[in-house]
Amino acid sequence: MSELRFDDVTVRYGSGRRATTAVDGVRLVVPPGQVVGLVGESGSGKSTLARAAVGLVPVHSGRVLLDGEPVARRRRGPSPVQMVFQDPASSLDPRMTVGESIAEAVPHRTGGGAAALRAEVARLLTLVHLDPDRAGAYPGQLSGGQRQRVAIARALAARPRLVVADEITSALDVSIQGAVLNLVRELQRDLGLTVLFISHNLAVVRYVATQVAVLHHGRVVEQGTTAQVLGEPRHDYTRSLLAAVPAPLTSTEPVSTEPVSTEPASTRSTT
Known part of the structure; x- marks a missing residue:
């Protein structure tokens, strides 16, 4: 388990008068073994x-730290x-099969050869509740949910700390x-993952x-605990997000119906 820390991070696009500040002096900590929702x-x-x-x-100023060390793009090995x-x-x-995509992310210099690599791919597919036989399928042959499970398995293949x-x-x-969402909770619990979970959807978070x-x-x-921020918001913007949700966020049951967005349908897009 590792800690991710944004230490006064600023990100800008462009330069001069046309520069746009997308992230402005963010200070945020994702504690070890926790899921922090960013909304x-x-x-x-x-x-x-x-x-x-x-x-x-690139970060214009500030630092992104993992366990106190700068997170830098690596030329060799998985991040x-x-x-x-x-x-x-x-x-x-x-153009790559599910198995090839996952295998590509596995640290190859761990020994064991092709048989060990196939076994690791099968283990990862099982971990995300997919049949290991799907290793030979192509992404276009899978449903959206299955493809996202493969993407999660591929991320886990690199043995990340976060x-x-x-x-x-x-x-x-x-x-x-x-x-x-249930899979994310299960993996976080069973593997002790540290997760930064980003969403515009308060019900999901x-x-x-x-x-x-x-x-x-x-x-x-x-920022604060989920109960504090969503139960007793202090900032006007947080209250406005909550006001856009037509139903109280009180249920702890698995999400099985459409989560409620914090944005009008006509303005929704990806940041």
Whole structure:
């Protein structure tokens, strides 16, 4: 289990007068073995912060630290921070089988040869509740939920110390969103994963997260335990997000119906 820390992180796009600040001085800690939910409307900077955590966008100032050490893009070997993206159809190579995609992420210099690699792929597929026989299938032969499970298995194949989940249910059919969320909770519990879980959906975050941080215009405006932030919000922006939810967020049952978005349908998009 590892701790992820954003230490006064700022991310900017462009330069000069045309520069846009997407993330502005964020201070946030994802404690070891915890799930921290990062919420906010589209354009709030959630996905930019996620990409900064895995080195996909450069940090203008501040530091991203894993167990006190800077998280840097590695030229060799898998990163200790792995990301699961929103759309599994675009994050998996359609020309590679499920087994090949997962095997590609497994640290190969661990010994054991091809047989050990096949066994590891089978173990990972079983871990995400997929039949190991699906290793020979291509992404296009799978449902959206199955592809997202493969994407999760691929992230776990790298043996990460922390996983960033960026809107991982928003591209899925309503009927299977709950199953994927249950899988996230199960994996976090059984593997002791540290997870930064990003979503615009408060019902989803309330179900999986132990702590919540609210991002608004690139800044964290409120953070605390899930019960505190969603039960007794202090910031006006947090209250406005909660006001957009038509039903109370009180259930602790597995999510099996459509989670409620914090944004009007006409303005929803991916940050």
